[in-house]
Amino acid sequence: xxxxxxxxxxxxxxxxxxxxxxxxxxxxxxxxxxxxxxxxxxxxxxxxxxxxxxxxxxxxxxxxxxxxxxxxxxxxxxxxxxxxxxxxxxxxxxxxxxxxxxxxxxxxxxxxxxxxxxxxxxxxxxxxxxxxxxxxxxxxxxxxxxxxxxxxxxxxxxxxxxxxxxxxxxxxxxxxxxxxxxxxxxxxxxxxxxxxxxxxxxxxxxxxxxxxxxxxxxxxxxxxxxxxxxxxxxxxxxxxxxxxxxxxxxxx
Amino acid sequence: xxxxxxxxxxxxxxxxxxxxxxxxxxxxxxxxxxxxxxxxxxxxxxxxxxxxxxxxxxxxxxxxxxxxxxxxxxxxxxxxxxxxxxxxxxxxxxxxxxxxxxxxxxxxxxxxxxxxxxxxxxxxxxxxxxxxxxxxxxxxxxxxxxxxxxxxxxxxxxxxxxxxxxxxxxxxxxxxxxxxxxxxxxxxxxxxxxxxxxxxxxxxxxxxxxxxxxxxxxxxxxxxxxxxxxxxxxxxxxxxxxxxxxxxxxxxxxxxxxxxxxxxxxxxxxxxxxxxxxxxxxxxxxxxxxxxxxxxxxxxxxxxxxxxxxxxxxxxxxxxxxxxxxxxxxxxxxxxxxxxxxxxxxxxxxxxxxxxxxxxxxxxxxxxxxxxxxxxxxxxxxxxxxxxxxxxxxxxxxxxxxxxxxxxxxxxxxxxxxxxxxxxxxxxxxxxxxxxxxxxxxxxxxxxxxxxxxxx
Numbered sequence: 001x002x003x004x005x006x007x008x009x010x011x012x013x014x015x016x017x018x019x020x021x022x023x024x025x026x027x028x029x030x031x032x033x034x035x036x037x038x039x040x041x042x043x044x045x046x047x048x049x050x051x052x053x054x055x056x057x058x059x060x061x062x063x064x065x066x067x068x069x070x071x072x073x074x075x076x077x078x079x080x081x082x083x084x085x086x087x088x089x090x091x092x093x094x095x096x097x098x099x100x101x102x103x104x105x106x107x108x109x110x111x112x113x114x115x116x117x118x119x120x121x122x123x124x125x126x127x128x129x130x131x132x133x134x135x136x137x138x139x140x141x142x143x144x145x146x147x148x149x150x151x152x153x154x155x156x157x158x159x160x161x162x163x164x165x166x167x168x169x170x171x172x173x174x175x176x177x178x179x180x181x182x183x184x185x186x187x188x189x190x191x192x193x194x195x196x197x198x199x200x201x202x203x204x205x206x207x208x209x210x211x212x213x214x215x216x217x218x219x220x221x222x223x224x225x226x227x228x229x230x231x232x233x234x235x236x237x238x239x240x241x242x243x244x245x246x247x248x249x250x251x252x
Numbered sequence: 253x254x255x256x257x258x259x260x261x262x263x264x265x266x267x268x269x270x271x272x273x274x275x276x277x278x279x280x281x282x283x284x285x286x287x288x289x290x291x292x293x294x295x296x297x298x299x300x301x302x303x304x305x306x307x308x309x310x311x312x313x314x315x316x317x318x319x320x321x322x323x324x325x326x327x328x329x330x331x332x333x334x335x336x337x338x339x340x341x342x343x344x345x346x347x348x349x350x351x352x353x354x355x356x357x358x359x360x361x362x363x364x365x366x367x368x369x370x371x372x373x374x375x376x377x378x379x380x381x382x383x384x385x386x387x388x389x390x391x392x393x394x395x396x397x398x399x400x401x402x403x404x405x406x407x408x409x410x411x412x413x414x415x416x417x418x419x420x421x422x423x424x425x426x427x428x429x430x431x432x433x434x435x436x437x438x439x440x441x442x443x444x445x446x447x448x449x450x451x452x453x454x455x456x457x458x459x460x461x462x463x464x465x466x467x468x469x470x471x472x473x474x475x476x477x478x479x480x481x482x483x484x485x486x487x488x489x490x491x492x493x494x495x496x497x498x499x500x501x502x503x504x505x506x507x508x509x510x511x512x513x514x515x516x517x518x519x520x521x522x523x524x525x526x527x528x529x530x531x532x533x534x535x536x537x538x539x540x541x542x543x544x545x546x547x548x549x550x551x552x553x554x555x556x557x558x559x560x561x562x563x564x565x566x567x568x569x570x571x572x573x574x575x576x577x578x579x580x581x582x583x584x585x586x587x588x589x590x591x592x593x594x595x596x597x598x599x600x601x602x603x604x605x606x607x608x609x610x611x612x613x614x615x616x617x618x619x620x621x622x623x624x625x626x627x628x629x630x631x632x633x634x635x636x637x638x639x640x641x642x643x644x645x646x647x648x649x650x651x652x653x654x655x656x657x658x659x660x661x662x663x664x665x666x667x668x669x670x671x672x673x674x675x676x677x678x679x680x681x682x683x684x685x686x687x688x689x690x691x692x693x694x695x696x697x698x699x700x701x702x703x704x705x706x707x708x
Contacts, residue, residue: 001705004275004313004580004668005645009705031645032671032705086319086704130259135301136319137278137701175260180268180279180319 001086002137006220007032008088012081014066014124015094016040019193020143022049023212024091026056028219034059037081039066040094045194068094068120069112078127082135089219090128091141092121096158097195103157110157117161122168129172132181139182141215142169146189146227149236152252173224184218186211187236188228204229269317272310272571274578275639275668278319278701282306285324291433292407294322295697302699305433307373308348311380312581313668314701315428321699326375329435334359340398342438345375350565357513357557361441362496364396368612370515370562375434380665381426381625385475385561388617392627393439394425395620400437405693409435418621423688426625428664430703431692444496446510449475449560451494452551455543459487459595462613463631466491467588470615475560482598482608482635483539489613490546497554506554515558520568530574530638535607542609564610577640582648583663585616587630590658594633597651604647606637623681623688626663634666645669652678664702675706682708 002008007029013021016038025036036058040046042065053061062084066077081087096113103110125140132138147155148162166185173183188211190202211228218226227233242250263281270277280301285291295303301320309316317323326346332355333342341361343352349363350370356362367382376382381394390396399413402424410432412421424431452473456462462478470476473493480489499510506512564570571579582601586593594613601608612634616627637644652674655661661678662670676682686708690696702708 001278001314001319001701002276003705004273004578004639006276007645007669029645031649032669034672126260133260134320135278136280136321137276172260175258178262178268178279179260179266180277 002088003032005029009034010085010087010089011036012087012090012128013038013040014090014092014128015068016063016066017043017045017049018091018093018143019208020188020191020211021091021093022052023208024141024215025053025058027209027212027216028089030058035062035085036060037062037064037084037087039064039077039081041065041067068116068124071120071123074124074127078124078131082131086135086138087132088138089141090132090138091143092125092128093143094120095143095195097155098158100155100157113157114161117158118164118168121165125168125172129176129181129183133176133179136180138180139184139219140172141184141186141219142166144169144185144187146187146232146236149187150240150247153248154252182222182224184215184223185225186215186218186228187225187232189232191228204232204235269306269309269323270578271313271316271668273312273580273639273668274571274574275580276314276701278314278317280304280318280321280323282323282325284328285326285433286328288401288403288409288435291324291403291435292409294324295403295405295407295433298322298697302697303433304698304700305345305375305379305429307346307376308371310369310372310376311665313666314705315380315665316376316700318700324433326373326433326435331436332356334361339441339443340438341441342436343374344436345373345434347374348372349374349377353513353557356441357444357447358511360444360511362444362557364440364442365390365393366561368562369565370558371565374437375429378425378434378437379427379429381620381622382665383616383627385477385614387627388470388476388615389474391617391620392425392625394622394625396440397425398438398440400424401435402432403435404432405695405697419688420692422620422622422625423685423692425620426622426664427685427689428624428702428708429700430698430708431689432698442496444511445499446497446502447513447557448497448502448506448510448554449494449557450497450501451492451553451555451560453547453549453553454491455546455548456489456491457486462487462489462491463591463594466613466615469493476615478613479542480598480611480613481539481543482602482611483536484543485599485602487595487598488543490543492560494555494560501554513557515556515562515565517568518566530579530609532605532607535609538609539607574638575640577638579636579638580668581634581636581666582651583632583634583666584651584655584660585626585628585630585632585663586655586658586660587628590660591631593654593658593660594631596654597633597635600647600651601635601637604641604643606641606644606647608635608637610634610636623685624664624679626661626665628661630660634663667702670706672705672707675708
């Protein structure tokens with residue numbers, strides 16, 4: 001149960017090796033934490049995430065095998081996560097950036113990005129939402145992206161999956177209104193993570209720890225949508241209104 | 253149109269519930285129980301998230317809510333029956349003490365114990381084992397209950413009393429609604445000849461002053477409570493003590509109807525309250541005014557029962573003054589030897605700017621046999637604090653440790669943030685209570701957000 005000071009007891013991370021998600025777990029008030037479930041594909045990155053949480057003395061860390069693209073196992077993973085105790089915060093944090101040129105050359109690669117980022121999120125998101133709704137409280141945090149706000153020539157495959165995910169999360173939040181369960185949509189800009197290593201940094205680039213702080217504050221205040229960093233909201237509002245003939249010429 | 257029902261759809265009767273502090277909401281299906289059979293049916297058909305009875309929602313934290321559960325509203329269980337010969341009343345669990353007082357005071361009877369609000373139900377008063385200004389002499393509400401009817405976790409109707417079923421009785425008194433659904437209770441009444449209290453008031457200069465007066469003089473009074481200025485570093489305050497006034501004390505128009513009792517709600521907090529209405533400036537002003545309005549010393553003043561016991565009931569929904577972030581009440585009990593914790597707690601809260609309007613200090617008398625009953629001999633301090641204060645959590649956690657080290661504990665009807673470890677350590681009879689609860693509710697039908705949060 002979340003307490004009166006907004007301290008959670010149960011946390012579920014879908015995409016357990018996500019740097020933003022791990023930074024968020026570390027940024028949450030931890031005085032009442034008793035269970036943190038990291039669901040992800042077995043990998044050195046997942047092991048490292050577990051080690052990071054252990055080193056930070058986060059109690060009750062559990063690992064569950066979870067593959068976003070294998071939707072057949074999602075029901076089982078979600079049930080096991082919730083049967084072990086109420087989940088106050090569920091972070092939907094998995095995602096593939098992919099390579100735009102490669103995706104254009106090999107549509108199967110584009111399908112993989114779409115499957116993980118969108119199809120997988122829809123599959124597990126609906127199941128998590130149903131369980132949150134059953135327990136009458138809890139927040140699903142969806143890691144969307146500013147890339148979904150407007151499709152760009154340079155990464156529209158990724159951007160389109162995030163646009164779909166974002167629209168899904170908005171509708172899901174509205175569906176859950178009044179049920180005690182909530183959805184928080186997070187739209188980060190460029191974040192320095194392993195996913196973006198080697199890419200040129202965009203203006204307003206931030207670290208996973210910055211996103212984490214924004215998420216924790218938004219959870220406490222019960223927000224529905226946040227940008228990371230916050231001022232990106234205005235940048236994106238501006239970009240969305242740029243006419244396409246001009247937009248496609250912008251160096252984005 | 254789809255014929256499927258979405259698992260995300262809101263259910264009929266679903267409501268978002270919080271405690272009086274308006275923190276940590278959860279949603280449940282609220283169902284009005286019209287009869288004992290209704291309650292039995294709810295229990296035997298309970299879903300995985302269980303059942304909980306809720307009264308008037310005056311517990312500050314999450315005791316009367318249970319996310320995803322079926323929450324029973326017992327307002328239809330509204331019987332009030334006076335037995336003049338026995339000096340007892342038999343009252344439905346959903347009846348408020350307000351209704352009990354309105355019905356019984358004109359007949360010359362008062363409730364054995366009243367908390368600082370009349371807006372609690374009889375069922376809630378037993379489940380939280382509430383105390384009042386007479387605890388140092390008369391104990392808790394639960395100790396005046398002669399018998400009660402309860403539907404247990406198997407749906408069986410049981411009559412509990414202190415003599416033939418002491419284990420079940422005391423597991424239920426202070427059991428936070430987790431042993432069953434109380435449907436009615438018979439409790440002792442205090443005979444009175446007027447609806448007035450004869451009150452002695454003293455303005456106290458500091459904490460030592462008020463604590464000395466209470467230690468030396470409380471035994472001479474049935475009722476005693478001190479308000480403490482949480483802003484002023486001295487801990488100055490106002491001590492009010494009294495007892496029921498005899499009808500012969502009344503004069504003029506009041507003497508015509510000495511048992512008149514018809515308290516009014518004078519105001520309701522406005523629907524939209526600006527953020528930050530409760531801030532250091534307003535708290536300073538409120539504390540100053542509250543101190544100044546009390547006489548330096550006055551003996552034998554006649555106050556109406558409502559004025560003496562329930563000053564806040566005049567403003568409906570005053571809890572909304574704390575704004576959308578809500579507030580919490582920190583109430584601990586410690587033995588006399590740890591009386592210095594009262595001043596230390598006030599200083600620690602002042603240190604983070606957590607200023608309180610309502611800081612109440614009181615002496616507790618003997619504890620009763622209830623394993624989860626809160627009062628124990630010594631001091632109790634209750635402080636209201638806005639939940640949004642930065643750094644509040646760590647300060648309260650440190651106070652928890654001091655309370656625990658002193659052999660004290662926190663009041664479950666007020667708690668909204670202690671840790672399960674604090675709960676288990678400060679209520680050493682928790683395991684004993686859990687065994688008794690398991691016997692009465694083997695399938696774990698009764699649960700609450702509080703029970704889940706504290707692993708009760």
